[in-house]
Amino acid sequence: MEPFIVSARKYRPETFEDVVGQSAITKTLENAIESNHLAQALLFTGPRGVGKTTCARILAKKINQHNVEYDANEDFAFNIFELDAASNNSVDGIRELIAQVRIPPQVGKYKIYIIDEVHMLSSAAFNAFLKTLEEPPAHAIFILATTEKHKIIPTILSRCQIFDFKRITVSDMREHLKKIAIKEGIDADEEALQIIAQKADGALRDSLSIFDRVVSFSGKDLTVQAVTENLNVLDRDTYFSMTSLILENNIPQLLIDYDQIMVKGFDGQHFLSGLASHFRDLMVCKDERTIVLLELGESTKQKYLEQSRKTDLEFLKTAIEITNNADLKYRNSRNQRLLVELCLMQLASILLPESGEKKKPLTYILPAKTFENAVVAEPVVDKSNYSQQPEKQSDESIQETSTKVPAMNSVADLEDVPEPSTPNKTSEPSSKTDASSSEDQISLAEKRKALLQKGQKRVSSLSIQGMERKKEMLENQKDATTSSDRLPEKEFSQEELTMVWNKYADHLKERGDFILSSILGIDQPRLKGTTIHLKFPNASMKEDLEKDKGQILEYLKRELNNYLIDFEIEVDKTVTKKYIYTDQDKFNKLAEKNPAVDLLRRTFNLEF
Structure with a gap:
């Protein structure tokens, strides 16, 4: 499958005659080349998609083709340098450009430098470019292009010959799209092309992009309906x-x-x-x-x-x-x-x-x-999903709700609760043979009767009947309560608590919570029943530990399989943290954590 080329690239003009809607500018440039009155610096300005860069490229080729013999396939690409000022906006980029300008062309008479989006250059880059732009070598021509002329400093503008590109008219754009549609074998309605041209808002490149999008949607038949549906207009x-x-x-x-x-x-x-x-x-x-x-x-x-x-x-x-x-x-x-x-x-x-x-x-x-007498065409509504007998269902639901006692979730719900009653046989709908007016009257009578019964058969929570119902409801709630499962309460020793405690302290240290880890290492927990007793030298440590008490208890309960564990923290200012300074202190600390270390020392008769 051949790669798709968008129309903006496929039908980009190759000569000034192909440029759409800029006849005044293209005629001026052609005359300037013929009469050798072309300025050394030109500024093309105007909105997007109107042909600024296209005209710059055509001009760059045509300058070298004037009054010389050339191959028809020669495009003088070695003489045309196109730069994007948006990505080369620094002083260093301009200095490299100035250094290249001094070298004369190897083929052709002129070297043309096209600088697109020139307004993106920094102030320092503009100032570095001033001298070269005012007095370039005889073989160099600069073509600057921008959509925002007001952002270019006045000293640059005064050194350039300015060409203001206008917005392309809708009629010119429509005719151009019509030519492209004929070349592509597309049957396009003129009104459809008109909508595309108006949607482009004066930019030919935008109109070609919209044209490609709509053709992808509708195929070879471009209709007004397809355009309006695709463009949402x-x-x-x-x-x-x-x-x-x-x-x-x-x-x-x-x-x-x-x-x-x-x-x-x-x-x-x-x-x-x-x-x-x-x-x-x-x-x-x-x-x-x-x-x-x-x-x-x-x-x-x-x-x-x-x-x-x-x-x-x-x-x-x-x-x-x-x-x-x-x-x-x-x-x-x-x-x-x-x-x-x-x-x-x-x-x-x-x-x-x-x-x-x-x-x-x-x-x-x-x-x-x-x-009142205006003719109104109502929109078509699909009623296939609706019930076939909504009125009958509504009447039956009203009748059912009037005879049922609502569920009571609390004692307060006893107020104004209707007593249960048997369905009223007279509230059945009339036969299908009755007239519609009589059915409406019967339905209304039934609803009124249901409402009267609902209002008459309410009981107060202060009455004897209400108190009996309250007692019955409480008994039902008591019977409905189920005993919750008991949480595990496995017994554990002091050694198991110490091991889990130190393990959690090491976990905190690995996680990066050094403060809480050091607080846990100040005092070893002492177990009394299921209560863990701790002593800290100041109240701030106690407060820090109590902030994370929940996660510590959760870990201990899960590891020790006992959910009755709790803390009891005491502040004792006589307790001080023991710092390790000597090798003996380090050994004692290790032996305290792991008694096997002391056993190893005694086995091999090791001393400090």
Whole structure:
């Protein structure tokens, strides 16, 4: 399988004629080369994806091709040096560049240095570059490219010939995408290409990236539906239909259609801004001389013309004002959906249904009786998962709950507890042959009767009956209690306690808790029953040990298999920590921890 090449690289222009939307700049550069009036330093500035780097590369090749014989396959790559200022923004990088500039070209007449994202250079690098940029060697030409001209210091700007690249128009971008679609064998709707061009926001590279993404989604058939679904944008038909409902004062259908827009995941502010732009386009169509301001296809322009004839200028001005006010308040609103719905209701209330006259207050909303006869198409709801007899189940559940005694979890639950009663046979639903009105009346009567029975058959916890029920409940709770398992209480010796104690102290030392480990080593624990007695020289050690008492006891209980162990800590200022200084002290400490060491000394008759 051949590797995929994105359209932005595959269809990158190779000549000035292929550059889209920058005819003024490309013509100027061609004339400068022909007349030998090319400056030694040029600055290409403009938004992203408009052809700055592309024009720089074409210019670099064309300079060396002028007035010389050259091979058609020769691209003079050895004469073109392209640097990224973002990764080479230090003074050292500029000094290396200056050192290379002094060397003349081996092939061709000029060496061209293209520095992309030049605004990323540091101030020191700019200052080091000043002299070379002002008086470079005759064989060197610098082409600087940036998206942020304001970040370049004025001394650099004054030494360059500046070319401002403009944003590419939607129509130029649409035509370019149409050519690429034909080359790729893709059947693309003009309106779909129009949406892609508008989404790119003046950047041709972005439009090509979007084009590739949508083609991957839809294949060889590029439709408006595929583009809107993939880019998650509202199509123009949505705004046309919403405007028609506004003109018809059909508020219910407006709210239902907006709910469907929200269900699809569109943002409310995106909808508001699109609706305001739609009103603006309708206003532009009110005068045939301004229709050229709409960068749209002919079929879409015709739709705008037809809808603009149904509106007047005052209506559009008021609609734009209401929509813009809602757009400004959207971010600070706590209930954003309600804000948009109020905006739609106000828009539908601009014109009175009968006379078509404009109502003065912007916040006016038509009363509900105005659209009582409005035709509303409700959204289709899938009811396959719902129960077939919800009303019957509801009545039965009410009847069951009225005859059952709720479970009591405490003595307080005895208050207002209904007595158990037998099901009422008269509360059964009527036969299927009865009319619906009689069924409703019977159902209502049954519910009222159940509620009356529920209120009449309550008992107070202070009554004799309530006290008997309380006693019965306590007996049931007493019988329900189960005896808990006894925890192990295995006996252990002083030696076992000392061994586990020292083991835990060593564990703390390995873990890095040297303070607690040293506190455990100050005094050996003394066992009395299941209580461990300790003596410390000051209260601070006692407090430190008591902070970790829980984890120490947990370890001892688990290792000694006795869960009755507890501490008793005494502060005795006469107790002092014994420090080890001599070899004899070290031996005594070792023998204290392991008596076998002293046995080894006596066996071999060893002495210090």
